[in-house]
Amino acid sequence: MSDTELPEMLAPEQDELDEDDRLRPEFVDAVLDAVRAGDDEEARALVEPLHPADIADLFELTPHEDRAGLARALKDLLDGDVFAEMNDYVREDLIDALTPTEVADIASELDTDDAVAIIEDLEEADQRAVLRALDPDDRAAIEEALSYPEETAGRLMQRELIAVPDHWTVGDVIDFLRHHEELTTDFWEIFVVDAGHHPVGTCQLSWILRTPRSIAIGDVMKREQTLIPVDMDQEEVALRFQKYALISAAVVDASDRLVGMITVDDIVHIIQQEAGEDALRLSGAGEGDINEPIRFTVRTRIAWLVVNLGATMLSASVVGLFQGEIARFALLAALMPIVSALGGNAGTQTLAVVVRALATNQLTSSNTLRMLAREFQIALCNGGALGLVGAVGSYVILGNLQLSIVFAIAMVINSIVAGLVGVIVPVALDKANVDPAVSSAVFVTTATDVMGFFSFLGLASLWGLGG
Amino acid sequence: MSDTELPEMLAPEQDELDEDDRLRPEFVDAVLDAVRAGDDEEARALVEPLHPADIADLFELTPHEDRAGLARALKDLLDGDVFAEMNDYVREDLIDALTPTEVADIASELDTDDAVAIIEDLEEADQRAVLRALDPDDRAAIEEALSYPEETAGRLMQRELIAVPDHWTVGDVIDFLRHHEELTTDFWEIFVVDAGHHPVGTCQLSWILRTPRSIAIGDVMKREQTLIPVDMDQEEVALRFQKYALISAAVVDASDRLVGMITVDDIVHIIQQEAGEDALRLSGAGEGDINEPIRFTVRTRIAWLVVNLGATMLSASVVGLFQGEIARFALLAALMPIVSALGGNAGTQTLAVVVRALATNQLTSSNTLRMLAREFQIALCNGGALGLVGAVGSYVILGNLQLSIVFAIAMVINSIVAGLVGVIVPVALDKANVDPAVSSAVFVTTATDVMGFFSFLGLASLWGLGG
Numbered sequence: 001m002s003d004t005e006l007p008e009m010l011a012p013e014q015d016e017l018d019e020d021d022r023l024r025p026e027f028v029d030a031v032l033d034a035v036r037a038g039d040d041e042e043a044r045a046l047v048e049p050l051h052p053a054d055i056a057d058l059f060e061l062t063p064h065e066d067r068a069g070l071a072r073a074l075k076d077l078l079d080g081d082v083f084a085e086m087n088d089y090v091r092e093d094l095i096d097a098l099t100p101t102e103v104a105d106i107a108s109e110l111d112t113d114d115a116v117a118i119i120e121d122l123e124e125a126d127q128r129a130v131l132r133a134l135d136p137d138d139r140a141a142i143e144e145a146l147s148y149p150e151e152t153a154g155r156l157m158q159r160e161l162i163a164v165p166d167h168w169t170v171g172d173v174i175d176f177l178r179h180h181e182e183l184t185t186d187f188w189e190i191f192v193v194d195a196g197h198h199p200v201g202t203c204q205l206s207w208i209l210r211t212p213r214s215i216a217i218g219d220v221m222k223r224e225q226t227l228i229p230v231d232m233d234q235e236e237v238a239l240r241f242q243k244y245a246l247i248s249a250a251v252v253d254a255s256d257r258l259v260g261m262i263t264v265d266d267i268v269h270i271i272q273q274e275a276g277e278d279a280l281r282l283s284g285a286g287e288g289d290i291n292e293p294i295r296f297t298v299r300t301r302i303a304w305l306v307v308n309l310g311a312t313m314l315s316a317s318v319v320g321l322f323q324g325e326i327a328r329f330a331l332l333a334a335l336m337p338i339v340s341a342l343g344g345n346a347g348t349q350t351l352a353v354v355v356r357a358l359a360t361n362q363l364t365s366s367n368t369l370r371m372l373a374r375e376f377q378i379a380l381c382n383g384g385a386l387g388l389v390g391a392v393g394s395y396v397i398l399g400n401l402q403l404s405i406v407f408a409i410a411m412v413i414n415s416i417v418a419g420l421v422g423v424i425v426p427v428a429l430d431k432a433n434v435d436p437a438v439s440s441a442v443f444v445t446t447a448t449d450v451m452g453f454f455s456f457l458g459l460a461s462l463w464g465l466g467g
Numbered sequence: 468m469s470d471t472e473l474p475e476m477l478a479p480e481q482d483e484l485d486e487d488d489r490l491r492p493e494f495v496d497a498v499l500d501a502v503r504a505g506d507d508e509e510a511r512a513l514v515e516p517l518h519p520a521d522i523a524d525l526f527e528l529t530p531h532e533d534r535a536g537l538a539r540a541l542k543d544l545l546d547g548d549v550f551a552e553m554n555d556y557v558r559e560d561l562i563d564a565l566t567p568t569e570v571a572d573i574a575s576e577l578d579t580d581d582a583v584a585i586i587e588d589l590e591e592a593d594q595r596a597v598l599r600a601l602d603p604d605d606r607a608a609i610e611e612a613l614s615y616p617e618e619t620a621g622r623l624m625q626r627e628l629i630a631v632p633d634h635w636t637v638g639d640v641i642d643f644l645r646h647h648e649e650l651t652t653d654f655w656e657i658f659v660v661d662a663g664h665h666p667v668g669t670c671q672l673s674w675i676l677r678t679p680r681s682i683a684i685g686d687v688m689k690r691e692q693t694l695i696p697v698d699m700d701q702e703e704v705a706l707r708f709q710k711y712a713l714i715s716a717a718v719v720d721a722s723d724r725l726v727g728m729i730t731v732d733d734i735v736h737i738i739q740q741e742a743g744e745d746a747l748r749l750s751g752a753g754e755g756d757i758n759e760p761i762r763f764t765v766r767t768r769i770a771w772l773v774v775n776l777g778a779t780m781l782s783a784s785v786v787g788l789f790q791g792e793i794a795r796f797a798l799l800a801a802l803m804p805i806v807s808a809l810g811g812n813a814g815t816q817t818l819a820v821v822v823r824a825l826a827t828n829q830l831t832s833s834n835t836l837r838m839l840a841r842e843f844q845i846a847l848c849n850g851g852a853l854g855l856v857g858a859v860g861s862y863v864i865l866g867n868l869q870l871s872i873v874f875a876i877a878m879v880i881n882s883i884v885a886g887l888v889g890v891i892v893p894v895a896l897d898k899a900n901v902d903p904a905v906s907s908a909v910f911v912t913t914a915t916d917v918m919g920f921f922s923f924l925g926l927a928s929l930w931g932l933g934g
Contacts, residue, residue: 023831061834188672204655206644244520247655247731269709275743276743279745294848301816301845306853320798326797327793328794333790333793338779340804342776349771353752356755362527362554381769389773389776393780
């Protein structure tokens with residue numbers, strides 16, 4: 001594609017991306033066509049200008065069976081940064097095709113946290129082979145990281161950081177940074193430590209740059225720091241970064257010694273992932289990773305569907321209790337799903353709000369009762385309004401006043417049940433340390449199904465509607 | 468609370484927070500009790516050690532009617548940072564009680580983006596009054612920000628940034644930063660601009676600190692930069708920060724001139740919010756803000772429930788078509804909700820995955836067909852398995868072979884419908900530039916309800932089960 005064909009483009013490298021920073025399908029096809037035609041040079045020429053994150057995306061958008069060929073064609077472009085940006089399953093696909101030495105080469109280019117992300121998913125034997133191929137310093141750092149549980153700060157942190165003693169001046173710090181080639185260049189703050197390597201303060205680089213050389217670093221640094229315990233769960237780390245607007249933070253061990261650093265760019269995708277997981281968990285879709293092998297996806301989803309099948313059978317048995325009424329008055333069967341469905345919808349609304357509020361620490365013991373009162377009021381308003389609409393609508397269509405009144409009362413009852421259960425279930429699960437996003441929905445919809453059928457059919461029976 | 472009473476505590480300031488960084492309910496109660504007893508001094512003493520983010524949380528956890536009293540007691544502690552961290556509705560509550568001059572005082576302490584966040588929600592007249600009370604420089608910056616549409620980069624950016632000409636040396640940059648008191652201290656990168664104020668490169672502060680004074684800044688900076696157009700939607704800005712792991716980015720106007728800077732700490736809460744919105748939007752719960760006045764919440768949720776009421780009536784009318792069969796064989800009424808509910812559950816799983824994949828740019832035109840094939844396979848597996856379980860279960864309980872076969876076939880059909888509709892609906896809405904998270908669910912559940920009832924009752928009728 002030449003520039004003359006696309007005169008409206010400002011920069012030639014924008015040709016590969018659409019307005020949402022996604023790789024254009026025509027571009028992906030062009031690369032894959034070149035690979036399939038054996039024209040590796042053309043494929044490399046096309047991909048070369050891309051950012052590592054976009055090369056990683058290219059592999060994700062490539063069908064499974066073409067990935068090995070693409071990797072062969074792009075060999076020189078596949079550096080650690082590309083692997084670090086890649087979806088776990090797609091990365092495993094590629095790593096499987098590499099030798100331990102090749103994996104070790106890639107890992108050694110990376111900061112500890114990214115290297116760990118690549119190595120932690122390998123099988124035991126492959127992991128040992130890769131670790132043996134690493135140089136001793138890298139190996140020690142990665143082995144130490146792997147000794148912490150998955151999804152904790154210890155796995156997320158990098159060992160590469162700048163720590164200076166508190167008696168240094170700003171000038172000492174600058175000279176140290178200028179004269180030590182081997183130091184990392186990826187840092188946004190430096191940590192000031194005492195003789196026992198305990199962090200005593202944090203200093204933004206901008207403060208160092210704005211201060212005369214003669215001033216002591218201890219007078220520039222901020223003493224109130226947010227420290228991250230090395231065994232802290234990554235979700236808590238993410239909330240802490242977010243709450244205190246951190247760019248980087250010192251990680252400390254059990255004796256409060258500085259052992260690593262976490263930077264916000266490693267946290268951003270965790271924040272995104274943890275926040276986005278609610279929708280997936282509420283629906284029982286597991287991690288919802290579209291690159292996951294199908295057999296894993298089937299297994300996750302079917303477990304949830306079978307639990308729901310059991311729950312639906314429970315509500316079906318409630319309907320079964322009223323077979324006589326239904327046989328005598330089949331219209332009941334047409335209206336009863338409306339009552340249960342609307343209860344389910346209202347319950348899901350409340351549930352989504354409560355799960356989100358719990359996940360973001362906005363709902364605590366201090367305001368649970370207020371939340372319950374709030375949802376009760378909302379349920380009363382919504383149930384009343386829907387009951388009215390439903391009653392009028394069903395009366396106009398069916399002309400049976402008693403039926404319409406029963407229909408309306410059942411909707412109000414079920415709306416209130418939905419509002420209360422939608423708060424109580426997730427809060428109770430959270431208190432019991434069960435993830436409310438994973439387990440709440442089935443309880444809530446079972447409650448609204450059962451109460452929907454029972455209140456509607458029961459009232460109809462009491463009123464003699466099927467009699 | 469003295470240290471001797473709580474010997475297990477490491478730091479006294481941790482008393483107010485639980486292990487998840489949430490304010491303890493006992494602490495909130497202690498503060499509110501002090502305020503209610505008129506002991507403002509005690510309340511101030513308790514709150515003083517808190518981080519601004521925690522003071523903001525305290526106001527969110529305080530019931531509406533106590534907030535004004537708390538604000539009076541904590542007057543001196545309520546600075547711009549506290550307001551910047553506060554939930555919009557809670558902030559409005561407090562701002563309403565302040566004079567324009569007081570609001571202007573708070574706003575002038577803040578970077579443009581935070582000041583704009585406070586001022587943009589005020590009523591027209593209050594906004595003008597606050598703007599008049601600001602000093603001319605602040606006013607101009609805020610008025611310019613307000614001229615950009617809400618939720619765009621123009622509203623998010625701050626004007627306070629460091630831009631230097633490309634002919635300067637590292638030494639020039641350091642001297643400039645040291646000798647200009649009025650410059651911002653909140654920056655992580657500096658921008659290098661040409662004579663026309665167009666950004667030509669970005670330079671991390673760590674690179675400046677590691678480079679000798681004599682080197683030209685043009686030799687240190689990175690030329691490939693990710694620039695943010697001033698009118699870019701905040702969701703796109705968030706995705707760009709995430710994809711390219713940015714800490715800060717230059718914002719440019721239509722003629723590519725540098726007009727502002729966005730830093731990642733302002734993006735983190737947008738990432739969190741946008742990712743978390745899926746669950747809320749899929750359930751029709753709107754923004755799901757627990758501090759929103761109830762009348763707004765009722766309005767948002769009821770709109771969704773009424774749409775669903777209409778959709779459920781459609782599926783009820785399908786049931787109505789088979790009244791004769793149901794009257795003759797009321798068991799059909801007990802089993803039919805199982806078929807529709809499981810279709811609904813399976814459809815919601817697919818929907819949650821697809822909506823997430825669209826939101827994170829993982830699902831594009833390049834892999835839509837692959838996604839559809841994937842979900843079809845999953846639906847076939849899950850539908851088959853559930854159909855088998857359902858058929859065996861219902862045969863054991865009810866002993867009607869024909870009924871069980873019809874039940875199983877209907878489940879397979881509905882599972883496939885769920886999988887296909889769960890992909891096609893959100894992808895089509897996304898192509899039509901409609902938010903798939905907001906509008907998909909009602910289409911998907913209507914499809915699975917209608918197809919669930921129709922396939923089950925229709926097959927039963929064909930087979931003469933209600934005959």
